[in-house]
Amino acid sequence: MAMGQTTTNAIMERRAGDDEGPRANVNGAPRPRRAREILLAMVSSLFAAGALLACTPTPVIRQHAGDLDLTATRLSLPADIPAGGIGALTWLGGLELRAPDRRLGGLSGLLISPDGTRATVVSDKGYAVGFTLRHDAEGRLTGLAAGRIAPLRGPGGGFLTDKLDKDAEAMAHLRDGALAVAFEHNHRLWRYDNAEAPFSGVPVPLAPPPALNGLGLNSGIEALSELADGGLLAIAEGREDASDSPAYLWRGGRWHGLAYRRDGGFRPTGAALLPNGDILVLERFFNLLQGVRARLVRVPGAAVRPNARLSGPVLATLAPPLPLDNMEGIAVRQGPGGATQIYLISDDNYNALQRTILLHFALRE
Numbered sequence: 001m002a003m004g005q006t007t008t009n010a011i012m013e014r015r016a017g018d019d020e021g022p023r024a025n026v027n028g029a030p031r032p033r034r035a036r037e038i039l040l041a042m043v044s045s046l047f048a049a050g051a052l053l054a055c056t057p058t059p060v061i062r063q064h065a066g067d068l069d070l071t072a073t074r075l076s077l078p079a080d081i082p083a084g085g086i087g088a089l090t091w092l093g094g095l096e097l098r099a100p101d102r103r104l105g106g107l108s109g110l111l112i113s114p115d116g117t118r119a120t121v122v123s124d125k126g127y128a129v130g131f132t133l134r135h136d137a138e139g140r141l142t143g144l145a146a147g148r149i150a151p152l153r154g155p156g157g158g159f160l161t162d163k164l165d166k167d168a169e170a171m172a173h174l175r176d177g178a179l180a181v182a183f184e185h186n187h188r189l190w191r192y193d194n195a196e197a198p199f200s201g202v203p204v205p206l207a208p209p210p211a212l213n214g215l216g217l218n219s220g221i222e223a224l225s226e227l228a229d230g231g232l233l234a235i236a237e238g239r240e241d242a243s244d245s246p247a248y249l250w251r252g253g254r255w256h257g258l259a260y261r262r263d264g265g266f267r268p269t270g271a272a273l274l275p276n277g278d279i280l281v282l283e284r285f286f287n288l289l290q291g292v293r294a295r296l297v298r299v300p301g302a303a304v305r306p307n308a309r310l311s312g313p314v315l316a317t318l319a320p321p322l323p324l325d326n327m328e329g330i331a332v333r334q335g336p337g338g339a340t341q342i343y344l345i346s347d348d349n350y351n352a353l354q355r356t357i358l359l360h361f362a363l364r365e
Helices: 034-048
Strands: 066-068 071-074 089-098 107-112 118-123 127-135 141-151 168-173 179-183 188-192 221-226 232-236 244-251 254-261 267-273 279-287 291-299 314-318 327-334 340-346 356-363
Touching: 071 141, 089 141, 107 179, 107 267, 107 340, 118 168, 179 221, 221 279, 232 267, 279 327
Parallel strands: 107 168, 107 327, 168 221, 221 267, 267 327
Antiparallel strands: 066 141, 071 089, 089 356, 107 118, 118 127, 127 141, 168 179, 179 188, 221 232, 232 244, 244 254, 267 279, 279 291, 291 314, 327 340, 340 356
8 A cells, every 4th residue: 555645755854963863673867888888787796695785885874864965967867778678667767866975875675656747665774765856758767866864763762773783675555644764684564554654753663574584694585565455575685596586575564484486597676566456576686797687577466475476477577778776766657648657766875886866667558
């Protein structure tokens, strides 16, 4: 269920000087040059292996909400790629996001308001970011404005300070309008109740899947989606050498185990509910020779049941020379005329060689 006009004032307003709370309880632009693409692929591959965590600089921590001096550069589709030639997708625009505030980065979970005017994102450094989107008369993404940023709070009311607690990776609506947020490293799910300003209050821990704490530090939930029947689907990244990713289904008041099929080196990083009840899963791929890739897989809604092994057709594979980075967040809405519109956002790992980009597509049914 959409939570309506999730505006930039959804970012909490409490100012500096708040005490830090206790640690949360786990149970409670221009086309890039070839050299730059190679460097990006190398950095991305290191991150995929976990090595980048040790060499990426930590942004300056400011424990307060405030305006974000956010700017965007429009990205162009390469001349040799037709707008409607990206699998089942039609290109509707792209933006590269920048800000002098070093807190901006690491964006993973993404939500877009039903009218397409507002974006809400969470980061792996424990921030929530909100900004206004601009589209032209034909509904194509052209720019943004009115950015806000704020640190996330824990169930005790204090800001998250431990780096293992901050890694917010995915968001999903709940049927009553609240938000569920999945965290990695210190694996957990939290519920933010206020539908209009979800990060202005204190979260409540959700009961985690029984097997969640058995995942590796960097192998937790990356994809989280509401289901048409009010349930919740969570997909973990899982071990690099595994053929399946662990997945969990909340239905009937309890968690059920299932699996998500992986192939070709792609791993799940995001999920969103399609208007017909199917689930659109975003996957990423890193390879030193091929660089960075992403693809979209459509999982039939009827297939999401306990003990299932989820899979589905690939709707599109995204690869250079398309503007691309470490795509981690996905959101879906219905645009003018009922067309399904898809937004993807990248996690730049707080690395100067990578970019924060927001891509916009229409799905051709």
